[in-house]
Amino acid sequence: xxxxxxxxxxxxxxxxxxxxxxxxxxxxxxxxxxxxxxxxxxxxxxxxxxxxxxxxxxxxxxxxxxxxxxxxxxxxxxxxxxxxxxxxxxxxxxxxxxxxxxxxxxxxxxxxxxxxxxxxxxxxxxxxxxxxxxxxxxxxxxxxxxxxxxxxxxxxxxxxxxxxxxxxxxxxxxxxxxxxxxxxxxxxxxxxxxxxxxxxxxxxxxxxxxxxxxxxxxxxxxxxxxxxxxxxxxxxxxxxxxxxxxxxxxxxxxxxxxxxxxxxxxxxxxxxxxxxxxxxxxxxxxxxxxxxxxxxxxxxx
Numbered sequence: 001x002x003x004x005x006x007x008x009x010x011x012x013x014x015x016x017x018x019x020x021x022x023x024x025x026x027x028x029x030x031x032x033x034x035x036x037x038x039x040x041x042x043x044x045x046x047x048x049x050x051x052x053x054x055x056x057x058x059x060x061x062x063x064x065x066x067x068x069x070x071x072x073x074x075x076x077x078x079x080x081x082x083x084x085x086x087x088x089x090x091x092x093x094x095x096x097x098x099x100x101x102x103x104x105x106x107x108x109x110x111x112x113x114x115x116x117x118x119x120x121x122x123x124x125x126x127x128x129x130x131x132x133x134x135x136x137x138x139x140x141x142x143x144x145x146x147x148x149x150x151x152x153x154x155x156x157x158x159x160x161x162x163x164x165x166x167x168x169x170x171x172x173x174x175x176x177x178x179x180x181x182x183x184x185x186x187x188x189x190x191x192x193x194x195x196x197x198x199x200x201x202x203x204x205x206x207x208x209x210x211x212x213x214x215x216x217x218x219x220x221x222x223x224x225x226x227x228x229x230x231x232x233x234x235x236x237x238x239x240x241x242x243x244x245x246x247x248x249x250x251x252x253x254x255x256x257x258x259x260x261x262x263x264x265x266x267x268x269x270x271x272x273x274x275x276x277x278x279x280x281x282x283x284x285x286x287x288x289x290x291x292x293x294x295x296x297x298x299x300x301x
Contacts, residue, residue: 014087064080097114121178172222175187190245193235194232212290220292225258
């Protein structure tokens with residue numbers, strides 16, 4: 001069972017006091033990894049016996065970890081962090097109930113959910129951890145401060161939500177960004193499948209042109225380069241329209257490596273289309289198109 005699945009199951013079991021204790025631990029973790037029990041009791045403004053009971057329940061449910069030496073202290077794990085973010089979205093009406101998982105990756109879990117108004121949405125749980133640390137540090141310009149994996153995941157969510165809003169507001173084909181809290185992003189529902197799963201496309205040239213049109217809009221109108229574009233984060237919908245997902249690593253157009261990253265994005269997509277569908281396009285011509293130098297580009301099938 002994934003962290004997110006666990007969080008979804010245990011969230012409904014939590015009392016307001018449990019959430020209060022989790023919030024106290026979260027706040028104090030900005031200064032130390034394990035928060036002394038005495039500090040939790042003081043900050044929670046609850047009787048000591050009730051805090052003790054809550055800590056025992058949270059530990060049993062797998063939302064916190066305990067350290068006994070050199071002092072008795074507690075720290076959040078991903079499930080506890082999940083529950084705090086879920087609680088915020090429940091209060092805001094963005095999440096009423098969860099459905100099935102849409103995708104599980106090295107750095108994120110995605111689930112479908114319903115809002116309080118019955119609208120289907122996708123909920124992305126950012127998951128940065130030690131297995132992907134080197135790749136993460138290479139791709140993303142996060143602070144060198146050692147803030148911990150929970151908070152690095154929050155930074156990834158904040159950056160993705162900001163980039164998606166920039167892109168969505170100028171008409172780039174991305175899921176509608178609906179909300180962000182801690183390491184969770186709520187977005188419009190994602191229909192269709194990853195481009196890599198499509199063995200055949202009726203009109204591969206048209207799909208390629210739609211992808212590049214959106215790369216052009218992101219660069220020229222939003223001033224954003226995806227910086228990790230591939231067949232794994234281009235969603236092809238049943239009507240052959242596309243969505244571009246996974247934006248936490250995007251950079252602004254004035255980033256010193258923006259043009260290099262843009263060229264890598266375009267090259268990666270062109271190579272995939274040529275290999276899978278036999279659709280060829282010259283890299284230089286497509287780069288001139290996405291940067292606004294030309295109004296179109298040539299393709300051959």
